[in-house]
Amino acid sequence: MDRTIIPIASGKGGVGKSFLAANLAIALAQLGKKVVVADLDFGGSNLHTCLGLHNNHPGIGDFLRARYGELKDLLVATEEENLKLLAGDVRSPFLANMHHAQKMRLIYNLKQLDCEYLILDLGSGSTYNTLDYFGMSQLGMIITTPEHTSTMNMLAFLKLFAFRVIERSLPKNTFLNEKLRESYNRSVMEEVLTVRGLLDEISTIDSDVAQNAEQNWIRYRPRIIFNKCKMPDELDILPALENTLDQNLLLRCDFFGCLFSDPAVSITFQQRKTLNTVSPNCDILEDINLLADRINRLWKQPIANSANLLQNNAVKLFEKRRV
Ligand SMILES: Nc1ncnc2c1ncn2[C@@H]1O[C@H](COP(=O)(O)OP(=O)(O)OP(=O)(O)O)[C@@H](O)[C@H]1O
Ligand SMILES: [Mg+2]
Known part of the structure; x- marks a missing residue:
């Protein structure tokens, strides 16, 4: 089965990852897709709540502790026929710090799950x-609100992600790894380390390795979603953001979706029921259904001129709701 993995991350906490993971999963399932949504926010698992479920299912912590078995046996049925939940874990302390071998086993097994969409709700x-x-x-989803602190934290997340990708491109146990650590440990008086700066430093030692690391990095093309928007003009930051991503991080992103702030969301959290049940006609449900449809049609391709498109769509939606 052709599987699309969508990890949902954010730099700042509380921007709506779990809410979106759950409701996007429902919307894709309603489009007839076979979907699994997994709670990978260990220590802060609450995805089940957004799906209107109780937290009494064995989850990933049990899988890792048992050291055998398959993730597919832990999938929990939801109200949607096509949607299954892979629960996280609140009983295993410090699971967020799982060691490398456990993480690799988990990643390997997640990739074996039989579904068309695998949506991952990550911790902040x-x-x-x-x-x-x-x-x-290579096409992860990152959520931010239009607020400055939130977009700054998103940029910080993406920069560390770049460093991680570059680090993993280096040959093991070499002088390079040591140099990399030195670069990270700069004093506050020195210039801030950028992605280009890091690649240049690697290049002075081994230009082939630097080139390979850069090639690995530029394959990534995250998709940015703005949540809790109040006015479409909040998206006026997009051209400057696009420029910063390009100049500072050597990164192309697609501005993929805009979800407006809606009081219906906090009701779903309070009542621990799905958005469909609590408020089937709310605006945010329309936003999510539009996003699911766009994912279904366009997720695998780069979106030309995505900043403009998103701004125009947001204005149209906003104007339509005002009349
Ligand atoms: N579009 C929205 N409109 C109004 N409130 C929202 C919206 N999206 C999310 N919220 C509110 O933001 C809060 C955080 O949402 P959620 O738990 O999904 O964020 P999160 O990014 O998963 O947080 P964490 O980093 O703690 O895992 C919730 O109280 C929710 O009601
Ligand atoms: Mg969350």
Whole structure:
């Protein structure tokens, strides 16, 4: 089966990852797709709540502790016929710090799940583990609100993700790894390390390795979603953001979706029911269904001029709702 993996990450916490993971999964399932949504926010698992389910299912922690068995046996049925949940874990302390071998086993097994869409709800922040789950796809999804702190944290996340990809492109146990650590440990008086700066430093030691690392990095093309938007003009930051991504991170992204702030969301959290059940006609459900449709049609291809397209779509939607 042709499988699309969509890890959902953010630099800042509380921007709507779990809410979107759950409701996007429902929307894709309603389009007739076979979907699995997995809770990879260890220590902060709450995805089940957004799906209107209780937290009494064995999950990834049990899988890792048992050291045998298959993830598919842990899939939980939801209200949607085509959608299954892979629960996280709140019983295993410190699971977020799982060691490398456990993480690799988990990633390997996640990639074996039989579905058309595998949606991963990640924890916020940029631990190695979160960065590696985000790296399970070259087309990950990153959520931010239009607020400055949130977009800054997104850029910080993407920069650390770049460093991680570059680090993993280097040959093991070499002088290069040592140099890399030295570069990270700069004092506050020195110039901030950029992606280009890091590649240049590697290049002074081995230009082939630097070239290979850069090639690996530029294959990634994250998709940015703005959540909790209030006015379409908040998206006026897009051209400057696009420029920063290009100049500072050598990164092309697609501005893929805009979801407006909606009081219906907090009701779903309070009542622990799905958005469909609580408020089937709310605006945010329309936003999510539009996003699911766009994913279904366009996820695998780069979107030309995505900043303009997203701004225009947001204005149209906003104007339509105002009349
Ligand atoms: N579009 C929206 N409109 C209004 N409120 C929203 C919207 N999206 C999310 N929220 C609110 O933001 C809060 C955080 O949402 P959620 O738990 O999905 O974020 P998160 O990114 O998964 O957080 P964490 O980093 O803690 O895992 C919730 O209280 C939710 O009600
Ligand atoms: Mg969450």
